[in-house]
Amino acid sequence: MYTKYKIALTGGIGTGKTYLSRHFVEMGIPVFYSDVEAKKLYQEPQFKEALCQEFGAGIFALDGSVDFVKMGALVFNDVQQLRKLEAMVHPRVMEMFEEWAGRQTAPAVIMETAIVFEAGLTGYFDKIIVADAPLELRIHRIRQRDPHLTREDVLQRMARQMPQEEKCARADLVVCTGETYAEGKGFFERG
Numbered sequence: 496m497y498t499k500y501k502i503a504l505t506g507g508i509g510t511g512k513t514y515l516s517r518h519f520v521e522m523g524i525p526v527f528y529s530d531v532e533a534k535k536l537y538q539e540p541q542f543k544e545a546l547c548q549e550f551g552a553g554i555f556a557l558d559g560s561v562d563f564v565k566m567g568a569l570v571f572n573d574v575q576q577l578r579k580l581e582a583m584v585h586p587r588v589m590e591m592f593e594e595w596a597g598r599q600t601a602p603a604v605i606m607e608t609a610i611v612f613e614a615g616l617t618g619y620f621d622k623i624i625v626a627d628a629p630l631e632l633r634i635h636r637i638r639q640r641d642p643h644l645t646r647e648d649v650l651q652r653m654a655r656q657m658p659q660e661e662k663c664a665r666a667d668l669v670v671c672t673g674e675t676y677a678e679g680k681g682f683f684e685r686g
Contacts (some may be wrong), residue, residue, distance in 0.1 A: 499596055499598070499602060500622075502524075502604070502605045502606060502621060503605070503606050504624050505607075505610070505611040506654060506659070507633065507662065509628065509633030509635075509649075510626040510671030511596070511626045512626045513528075515626050523601055524605055525543055525605070526606075527605065527606045529607060532592070532595075533584050536559075536587055543559075545583060549579055550569060550576070550580075554566045559656075567652075581613075581614065596610075610656070611623060612665060613657050617665070623665070623666050623668075624667065625665075626672055627663055627671045630659075633649075635652070637649045
């Protein structure tokens with residue numbers, strides 16, 4: 496078991512978590528990107544089989560890979576389906592984080608994850624940082640990243656997450672990434 500200081504970097508979609516995490520990396524603090532690592536699970540044959548059993552073959556593309564657009568449409572439109580997926584993914588991602596953190600040499604490690612509160616992981620971390628940004632900016636960022644999503648799609652996905660205001664209220668630290676990320680950048684430049 497490692498004794499590193501564990502920090503969660505969280506926030507709703509479009510708040511700038513990845514942007515902030517890059518600054519932590521520049522400061523020498525390793526960051527575990529839970530979404531990236533979770534997507535690796537979708538390549539594992541056993542995990543794909545479990546997904547097929549739980550959600551059906553309709554979530555797969557013709558080449559056998561998980562079609563994340565179809566998966567997203569399924570789980571973001573049905574809270575029970577989302578909870579099923581989370582129950583499959585979260586425990587394994589936490590195992591992956593633990594293994595990864597044990598290999599790091601820095602005194603602190605960060606997990607970037609959108610759902611630290613929703614997944615009941617608050618007690619696992621020493622501190623929780625929440626990235627924040629104005630709603631319209633968040634919608635704009637998400638639609639730039641995923642142009643197939645409508646404004647209504649984005650709002651629906653946001654509605655499935657804990658309200659951003661509640662995340663901010665529960666945080667140890669809130670960093671606003673601002674209109675041009677200047678506010679978030681300023682946080683790191685204050686030293």
